[in-house]
Amino acid sequence: MEYEAVIGLEVHAQLLTESKIFCGCSTKFGMAANHNTCPVCTGLPGVLPVLNRRVVDFALRAALATHCQIAPVSRWARKNYFYPDLPKGYQISMYELPIAQHGYVALDLNGHSNRVGLTRIHMEEDAGKNIHDAQSDASLVDLNRAGVPLLEIVSEPDMRTPEEAGAYLRSLRAILQYLEVCDGNMEEGSLRCDANVSVRPSGSSTLGTKVEIKNLNSFRAVEKALQYEIQRQSELLDAGGRVVQETRLWDADREVTRSMRSKELAHDYRYFPDPDLLPLTVTQDWIDSVRAALPELPAERRARFVHDYRLPAYDAEVLTTRKDVAEYYEAAVRAYPADPKTLSNWVMESVLRVIKDEQLDTGLKVTKWPCPPEHLGALVRLIGEGKISGKIAKTVFDEMRRSGKTPETIVAEQGLTQVRDEGALAAQIDQVLAANPEKVAEYRAGRDKLLQFFVGQAMKATQGKANPQMLNELLKKKLSVDNQ
Numbered sequence: 001m002e003y004e005a006v007i008g009l010e011v012h013a014q015l016l017t018e019s020k021i022f023c024g025c026s027t028k029f030g031m032a033a034n035h036n037t038c039p040v041c042t043g044l045p046g047v048l049p050v051l052n053r054r055v056v057d058f059a060l061r062a063a064l065a066t067h068c069q070i071a072p073v074s075r076w077a078r079k080n081y082f083y084p085d086l087p088k089g090y091q092i093s094m095y096e097l098p099i100a101q102h103g104y105v106a107l108d109l110n111g112h113s114n115r116v117g118l119t120r121i122h123m124e125e126d127a128g129k130n131i132h133d134a135q136s137d138a139s140l141v142d143l144n145r146a147g148v149p150l151l152e153i154v155s156e157p158d159m160r161t162p163e164e165a166g167a168y169l170r171s172l173r174a175i176l177q178y179l180e181v182c183d184g185n186m187e188e189g190s191l192r193c194d195a196n197v198s199v200r201p202s203g204s205s206t207l208g209t210k211v212e213i214k215n216l217n218s219f220r221a222v223e224k225a226l227q228y229e230i231q232r233q234s235e236l237l238d239a240g241g242r243v244v245q246e247t248r249l250w251d252a253d254r255e256v257t258r259s260m261r262s263k264e265l266a267h268d269y270r271y272f273p274d275p276d277l278l279p280l281t282v283t284q285d286w287i288d289s290v291r292a293a294l295p296e297l298p299a300e301r302r303a304r305f306v307h308d309y310r311l312p313a314y315d316a317e318v319l320t321t322r323k324d325v326a327e328y329y330e331a332a333v334r335a336y337p338a339d340p341k342t343l344s345n346w347v348m349e350s351v352l353r354v355i356k357d358e359q360l361d362t363g364l365k366v367t368k369w370p371c372p373p374e375h376l377g378a379l380v381r382l383i384g385e386g387k388i389s390g391k392i393a394k395t396v397f398d399e400m401r402r403s404g405k406t407p408e409t410i411v412a413e414q415g416l417t418q419v420r421d422e423g424a425l426a427a428q429i430d431q432v433l434a435a436n437p438e439k440v441a442e443y444r445a446g447r448d449k450l451l452q453f454f455v456g457q458a459m460k461a462t463q464g465k466a467n468p469q470m471l472n473e474l475l476k477k478k479l480s481v482d483n484q
Ligand SMILES: [Zn+2]
Pocket: 020, 023, 024, 025, 036, 037, 038, 039, 040, 041, 042, 147
């Protein structure tokens, strides 16, 4: 039977605040175990949480950027469960009154525009981390992460293919990165994703039994795990079996999902309002001030690039996925506004390739650009003005990276002007030959001495800058009888 998948994603984004959500401890990554802790985030008796206002600012940014409705009053809830990395025995989260609901993320997949609905966005605290030490056979607990603020972003089950789920996750990450609320690094766990997936016969409108997949720590893992799970469920149904509602873990090494536990239901967590925290009130003024400070977002910037720079949709997509790449590109265009498309090619083919090959970026920022954007603009200007060819420009680009010098300096120092470039020189020669058809005919009839005449003319045309050896060779080739 033909099946259709129904996919929804739950994303946890670690927020880039300097301190934790309910205490003043640092959120700095990579500190000694339990260094960033205090009585509040270690859950000692008698302490009270104090909300970090900046966490709410960040949540509002994300909610407005994804077209959500903001709740004027929302409420903190305790999600109760036992685990060694959760010293209080409960996680402070939001339950029946989240801060934002009913939003969407716009997608552009293979030229088709689409929207994935957002059910809700809420804030919560992260738990600590259990470390299982194989050497001492001990389980250790590090509470540095306990109380680090998270946004949970829950989508509607609007996606039908793993590819669409990947596109949604990439779009969402780009939005969070543009807002500078999350660095979006999945490998380091600052963006985590769980997927809910079920299958149903194509054309059916009833939902099948869903399975939750955890441990998806890369875009590749999300897409691969969904592919695997859709196939597993389809084959199970074809064989007359029944899908069990459960939580499964993605095993990236073996590329399979395996059963972890039966799915917990909301009542398992005994949610109730947190008596230590007041309901959260967000005034219209607060919302307005956050909205006024929102940056241009990826979708808007993509549309502007297509319109202002006449770029193909593909280029605009690649250039705007990351804010810093988009800004780099625009700085290069400011340096040389005459040819945005050639600049786009250079950024996509050369700059981004070097960044990828040499891993010059962290989650949110490129740490070291191959060259300043102004130098790239100057390089493309040299091509546009006919001073160097595209081929020579690749050599100049490599040298720019190596030495940090401007392209003009490199071209002058190394005599890389176009007269040493074969393509440009050939064009000059063609003009000389076209202007002297009788002499060409005489040469081809046997007057070899005329070669010097052509060399002289071509040399004059290049203002004496041609490489004589190359000029001679090219002329001989073009004047040969085979080339008539
Ligand atoms: Zn603390």
